[in-house]
Amino acid sequence: MKRRVCMIVCMFFLTSCVQKSILDDIQMVTIIGYDLPESDEEEGQTKGVAVAPQYEADGRIENNVFVQTAELSKEIRSQYNSESPKPFVSGKLQVALFSQDIAETEGIMKLVDTLQRDPSIGSRVFLGISGTDVETLLTTNYGNVDTGTYIHDTLSHNSRHGMLPETNLHDFLYNYYSVGDDPFLPLVVLDEDKVKITGIALFKGDKMVDSINAKNLFTFKVLHQKFSSNDSFTVKLDEEEHAAIYNIASKRNINLKMVNRNKIVLHGKVLGVIKEYSGEKLTPAKLKNIETKMEKDIEKTGMDMINKFQDLNIDPLGIGSAVRSVTRGDFHEEDWEKRYPDMDITFQMDVTITESGVIE
Amino acid sequence: MAGPEVKDQYKVSPFLVFYLVHSVQVGVGVMGFQRISAKAAGNDAWISVLAAGLSLNVIIFLIYKIMMKEKGDLISLHQNLFGKWLGGCLSLIAIGYFIAMAITVLRTYIEVVQVWMFPDLNKWIFGTVLLFLVYYCLSGGFRVVAGIAFFGVVLPFYLVLTMVFPLFYGQFRDLLPFFNHSFMEMYEGAKGASLSYLGFTTLFMYLPFIKDAEKSHRWAQGGHLLTVLIYTLVMITTIAFFSTEQLDKTIWATLTTWKIAEMPFVQRFEYIGIASWALVILPNICITVWAAGRGIRRLSRISQQNATIPILIVVLISSGVFARRESIDLLNQYTSKLGFYFVYVYVPFLFVVQYIKSKVGRSG
Numbered sequence: 001m002k003r004r005v006c007m008i009v010c011m012f013f014l015t016s017c018v019q020k021s022i023l024d025d026i027q028m029v030t031i032i033g034y035d036l037p038e039s040d041e042e043e044g045q046t047k048g049v050a051v052a053p054q055y056e057a058d059g060r061i062e063n064n065v066f067v068q069t070a071e072l073s074k075e076i077r078s079q080y081n082s083e084s085p086k087p088f089v090s091g092k093l094q095v096a097l098f099s100q101d102i103a104e105t106e107g108i109m110k111l112v113d114t115l116q117r118d119p120s121i122g123s124r125v126f127l128g129i130s131g132t133d134v135e136t137l138l139t140t141n142y143g144n145v146d147t148g149t150y151i152h153d154t155l156s157h158n159s160r161h162g163m164l165p166e167t168n169l170h171d172f173l174y175n176y177y178s179v180g181d182d183p184f185l186p187l188v189v190l191d192e193d194k195v196k197i198t199g200i201a202l203f204k205g206d207k208m209v210d211s212i213n214a215k216n217l218f219t220f221k222v223l224h225q226k227f228s229s230n231d232s233f234t235v236k237l238d239e240e241e242h243a244a245i246y247n248i249a250s251k252r253n254i255n256l257k258m259v260n261r262n263k264i265v266l267h268g269k270v271l272g273v274i275k276e277y278s279g280e281k282l283t284p285a286k287l288k289n290i291e292t293k294m295e296k297d298i299e300k301t302g303m304d305m306i307n308k309f310q311d312l313n314i315d316p317l318g319i320g321s322a323v324r325s326v327t328r329g330d331f332h333e334e335d336w337e338k339r340y341p342d343m344d345i346t347f348q349m350d351v352t353i354t355e356s357g358v359i360e
Numbered sequence: 361m362a363g364p365e366v367k368d369q370y371k372v373s374p375f376l377v378f379y380l381v382h383s384v385q386v387g388v389g390v391m392g393f394q395r396i397s398a399k400a401a402g403n404d405a406w407i408s409v410l411a412a413g414l415s416l417n418v419i420i421f422l423i424y425k426i427m428m429k430e431k432g433d434l435i436s437l438h439q440n441l442f443g444k445w446l447g448g449c450l451s452l453i454a455i456g457y458f459i460a461m462a463i464t465v466l467r468t469y470i471e472v473v474q475v476w477m478f479p480d481l482n483k484w485i486f487g488t489v490l491l492f493l494v495y496y497c498l499s500g501g502f503r504v505v506a507g508i509a510f511f512g513v514v515l516p517f518y519l520v521l522t523m524v525f526p527l528f529y530g531q532f533r534d535l536l537p538f539f540n541h542s543f544m545e546m547y548e549g550a551k552g553a554s555l556s557y558l559g560f561t562t563l564f565m566y567l568p569f570i571k572d573a574e575k576s577h578r579w580a581q582g583g584h585l586l587t588v589l590i591y592t593l594v595m596i597t598t599i600a601f602f603s604t605e606q607l608d609k610t611i612w613a614t615l616t617t618w619k620i621a622e623m624p625f626v627q628r629f630e631y632i633g634i635a636s637w638a639l640v641i642l643p644n645i646c647i648t649v650w651a652a653g654r655g656i657r658r659l660s661r662i663s664q665q666n667a668t669i670p671i672l673i674v675v676l677i678s679s680g681v682f683a684r685r686e687s688i689d690l691l692n693q694y695t696s697k698l699g700f701y702f703v704y705v706y707v708p709f710l711f712v713v714q715y716i717k718s719k720v721g722r723s724g
Contacts, residue, residue: 002499003496003499003500006492006495006496006499007496009492091627091628092627119475119476119477119615119619119630120628121619122619122620122622122627122628123616123619123620124619124620124622170529170619170620171529173606174529174531174601174602174603174606175603176606177602177603177604177605177606177609178603178604178605178606179603179604179605181603321531321533321534322533325533325534325536325537326536326537327537328537328540329540
């Protein structure tokens with residue numbers, strides 16, 4: 001009897017006793033953008049733009065845009081609440097965009113901090129840099145879709161099987177905090193009524209210092225990580241003759257045997273297939289020719305890129321962290337940063353074309 | 361003082377010791393032990409965790425050696441070795457330690473729920489509800505506690521699978537170079553990991569309740585080895601998933617790795633994970649409170665049922681008193697330290713004293 005009473009009492013108490021959030025009664029922010037304020041008197045503050053979709057009964061999706069300026073991003077949120085009929089929640093956040101201005105001048109870490117601190121925000125949130133004014137980018141109507149999901153999908157499919165290397169909140173934080181790694185984020189602009197990825201922004205610490213153009217991203221990905229995707233590389237044999245090579249699998253190796261003599265060799269390996277060819281006939285000799293040309297091209301852009309990284313003393317390729325992994329004893333970041341610009345880094349490429357499509 | 365007489369109908373099978381040992385170890389520690397351990401041992405922390413774990417196999421061996429000779433529990437052992445008063449005092453300290461463990465577990469779990477899920481959760485109500493459940497389990501006696509331990513291991517075991525998600529993001533290069541830390545750093549790392557291994561000292565209290573206690577030795581070792589295996593794997597995953605400084609800033613590394621999990625039916629996996637964790641916590645509190653209650657029952661004439669309620673009230677009130685992150689952290693640290701010395705210093709000490717006493721006793 002005593003037990004039964006105890007159990008009933010337990011059941012009574014085991015019901016919820018916290019605030020509940022019903023889906024129809026909240027504003028679910030899917031994308032948030034940060035920019036510098038326009039007027040000078042608001043200096044030191046941040047302009048936050050939040051978009052919360054509203055699903056109408058007739059299938060329309062309305063994007064509610066909220067713009068506020070304040071010092072802390074949670075302060076911005078409480079200001080949003082003051083002009084919204086429903087409370088804001090951030091559990092469904094998919095993308096956080098930062099304007100290029102803010103990334104170049106103030107750095108983004110103090111804004112990323114709130115994303116990292118908030119347990120309701122996932123690690124898969126995409127971060128990005130906007131080349132266009134953030135407010136314009138987020139107020140644009142991209143058709144009957146929710147802006148956040150739209151931009152999220154654009155970034156997501158491109159990093160899964162397109163030109164972007166994988167970048168989300170976790171990757172950014174990992175690279176930011178890691179010794180011998182520098183973060184990078186995708187760079188997007190508004191292209192009439194679409195969002196276009198124009199490349200990636202390179203960071204030193206949390207400040208953007210440079211960018212890589214979209215057409216060089218293939219090389220960057222080969223240099224950066226193992227990947228397989230639908231990204232293609234165009235080889236120009238002469239004025240008339242082009243070939244498009246799709247990457248099937250690529251691999252990167254860092255040879256650190258000679259690191260004591262300040263020499264590092266990067267090996268890239270690409271397995272590809274020809275998807276398009278504008279010449280007459282693909283002979284084995286021609287294939288060989290295309291392979292060599294592609295190797296040369298990638299090596300050249302790759303070397304330019306590496307030299308640029310060394311000049312800026314940034315390390316988005318994680319060479320420092322690779323060196324750390326073979327260094328016995330303490331690895332000093334400052335020493336490494338002094339050594340890195342003068343390192344003799346060479347890049348060797350190896351392309352193998354396995355197939356040339358279904359016709360000869 | 362002779363060991364307690366336990367009727368056969370109150371005893372449990374030896375294999376349940378596997379679950380009793382494993383479930384009391386895996387508790388709140390595993391949610392965030394990585395940071396503490398990696399603070400000193402860096403990317404070699406997994407070696408510290410593994411070494412700490414394996415060294416405890418020896419301690420479990422010692423506990424069995426002691427108990428097989430004693431044929432009783434910690435209370436009778438204390439009295440036989442140190443006499444009525446000193447032994448009684450030591451027993452009281454041990455009881456205090458079991459209660460402190462229950463407090464730590466309850467308070468840390470409530471903190472996790474508050475931070476990760478419901479900031480406005482009332483800790484008093486939640487604590488009361490959970491402890492009601494604990495009381496319900498305890499009122500069924502040790503057999504029910506052992507059953508809860510079994511379910512506390514089996515039901516939430518699927519959570520091990522969630523460690524697959526961070527693997528996709530793992531940078532296993534972070535583990536290199538191996539053995540890049542000094543012995544002292546590794547030792548500090550092992551010490552940091554010890555809180556998450558503690559609790560198996562409750563063996564001292566419940567061994568008389570095991571049928572053929574001797575046979576349960578390998579089950580105890582097995583349960584502990586499973587813990588070691590899980591912790592080492594979790595540690596390796598964590599080191600690969602986070603960069604060193606990032607891990608240093610992450611209070612609950614295991615929970616943060618869940619943030620990367622993506623499933624079609626749920627946006628945030630932590631909600632499921634933390635809710636399932638209640639099942640991991642339950643046997644933890646049950647076993648420690650049972651051990652404390654049993655201790656009081658053996659020391660005095662109070663029945664275990666009557667001792668349980670005051671213990672639960674003490675647990676509730678004292679866990680409610682800790683309100684801030686720092687004080688909870690401090691609580692964790694002290695319990696951890698106390699437990700560390702209990703297993704590594706006190707258990708070998710008991711073994712030696714018992715050995716000497718038996719030699720002297722025989723010759724005299």
